[in-house]
Amino acid sequence: MSVGRNIKKSVVGWIRGCARKVGDVTNSRDNGHFTPQNSSYWIFVGVFFLCITANRFFYDNPQKPEDLGILTRQISRPVTEASREDLIYQRLNDLLRDLENFEQMDRLKPFLPLRPEILDSLPSAVPLFREHYVLSSSYGNRHHPIHQVTKKHFGIDLAAEKGTPIYCTAAGRVAHIENDPNGHGLHIIISHAYGFSSLYGHMESVAVELGEVLDAHDFIGTVGNTGISTGPHLHYEVIKDGKRVNPASSFNIKYEAYSNLKID
Known part of the structure; x- marks a missing residue:
């Protein structure tokens, strides 16, 4: 626990030191606002990027392209007339492939008037x-x-x-x-x-x-x-x-x- 605290104390001290240097360079005396002209702003920026670096170091799991594709597909899209017809056509295709005999055609009858050309x-x-x-x-x-x-x-x-x-x-x-x-x-x-x-x-x-x-x-x-x-x-x-x-x-x-x- 003492080692972790010492590391944390050293890192925070290093960030504060860098922030003071940046503040000195800007010659700002405005300490009452959270702006790039004061040290508090740069302390926040430093901690933010430190957290990102630590997250990548300890939990290295960058988003993969295929994961982004899955997320994209999960986004709900408005159902247009064209997409509705595609869904009906796909449903009919699936049912026809699974069909074993013509006695099972009842399950298709609700869809057939919508895409009769499939017959x-x-x-x-x-x-x-x-x-x-x-x-x-x-x-x-x-x-x-x-x-x-x-x-x-x-x-x-x-x-x-x-x-x-x-x-x-x-x-x-x-x-x-x-x-x-x-x-x-x-x-x-x-x-x-x-x-x-x-x-x-x-x-x-x-x-x-x-x-x-x-x-x-x-x-x-x-x-x-x-x-x-x-x-x-x-x-x-x-x-x-x-x-x-x-x-x-x-x-x-x-x-x-x-x-x-x-x-x-």
């Missing part, structure tokens, strides 16, 4: 004109009409006349084209955003090329009767993160979202 990136419509098809087989277990056994049907069948136009249900890229006589016949697979893919089977013709980039509702080919099939129809599947899901609930997503838009 162009995921299967959300019917691949045929509504008046051109009849639903002939649903998703799920069924008695196979050719194999005569009960097995799961991983898509839906839309019966239509041969040559009926087929349209992709979302923007994407053609990832696969194949003619499999023991399966889906002439079929294509289109990859979409958020882990979605769609398959179009038993086609008569294909109007796209491998790797081609498509917009939502682009013409991709025609209905046929290729592969294992009992008649002309489109076999349609939706795959999410490698798992085939029931596509039926996706048919009205876009229609309902745009129907709910408020028109001023």
Whole structure:
């Protein structure tokens, strides 16, 4: 304790001595005001910088650039219309990435009318004109009409006349084209955003090329009767993160979202 007091006494004495010298140089006799012309002012300045030096010596923790970035991000910013739309879009992106099937779409419905254009990136419509098809087989277990056994049907069948136009249900890229006589016949697979893919089977013709980039509702080919099939129809599947899901609930997503838009 005595050593600390002696150091403190010596430092204060040194500062006072320097302050007197500065005061003598200024030739000031005004000791009643706290100004650079008196010794009290310079004592205060000296103690101030001494404290800063001591703080850096004993607690050396200068602010890092990344820390300043964190502090900047923590400052509340006014929510503009543009930033609000960005937040909505980001929220929709997060929800769509986490989506496991179309039965979970209810959690997105409050946001969809605000950014309905995001639906162009995921299967959300019917691949045929509504008046051109009849639903002939649903998703799920069924008695196979050719194999005569009960097995799961991983898509839906839309019966239509041969040559009926087929349209992709979302923007994407053609990832696969194949003619499999023991399966889906002439079929294509289109990859979409958020882990979605769609398959179009038993086609008569294909109007796209491998790797081609498509917009939502682009013409991709025609209905046929290729592969294992009992008649002309489109076999349609939706795959999410490698798992085939029931596509039926996706048919009205876009229609309902745009129907709910408020028109001023």
